[in-house]
Amino acid sequence: MRTPQRKLGKYSHLKPDPNITEKKYNELMTELEKLKKIFRPPAIKEVKRLALMGDFSENAAYQIAKGRLRGINKRIDDIEDHLKRANVIKTNKSDQVELGSTVTILIDNKEKTYTILGSSETDPSKNVISHNSPIGQAIMHKKKNDIIEFKISGNTKTIKILNIK
Template identity: 50%
Template sequence: MQTPYRKPGKYANLKSDPLITKGKFDELQKELEKLKKAKPAAVAETARLADLGDFSENAGYQFAKGRLRGINRRILELESQLDHAEIIKTQQQTDTVEIGHSVTVEFNNKQKTFQILGSAETDPTTGIISQHSPLGVALIGSAVGDKVKVKSGDREIEYKIIKIE
């Protein structure tokens, strides 16, 4: 059976965003340290199970080998991410919106606060948006009192900037 070919989506080959907060950087470092401490035990377990013989019917060995691969993959990902990370330095000056700022906006007679961070920390449900998101792009460089328009699907939403922190 042939695997169907699918065209990659528009977000398939984006480079990862190196901008992260100091808190996220520290969190990733702790995860890396934890994985590096867990790796020797995983290697020992894999070696112990390999000594049992027949690899084809040794489910424990296959599982341990997969776990070790996962640990190695995540260690490489974290080392790469930390090597290329750029820590967001929040500006004290809040004349205009910049990465790291919290922005309170008004739209549809409601007020909502968004924090603009790098893509690695984005969580729209908690109000953390990326500087690359349509709203993030529209807000960056704007000042209190400015109105920005963001196209959302087939409609356009106007946001008025109330406060920058």
């Protein structure tokens, strides 16, 4: 059975950001182990069991099990690829903003604190932003007390770096 070919999305060809924290690296390793040792073996057994029923073209249960196994194998490949290219962020005490830095800034007369990480770990609700975000790009490699102007959505914003941890 052939699956329909879908047009690739605008960002589907992009690889995940290789910059990850040690915590994220360990989470990916744990997920990889679970997939390989807990989820894949029963999926393989199920495919083998259903294959014994004969005609593959009309064996819906076999097709479903095979699809599930393909999904597990795809996730394993994705994680292995991400881990191969991973650049684990080492937090250094530095006088400038780098990956892994926690930065307190003054923007729009409001004090805000952000942690700068790779794109795969962003969580704006927890003030974790990407180094590729507009604010992240503006403050990367800047120092305490620097004042930076940058454009976002056609507006010019001014940021002052108050503290770097």
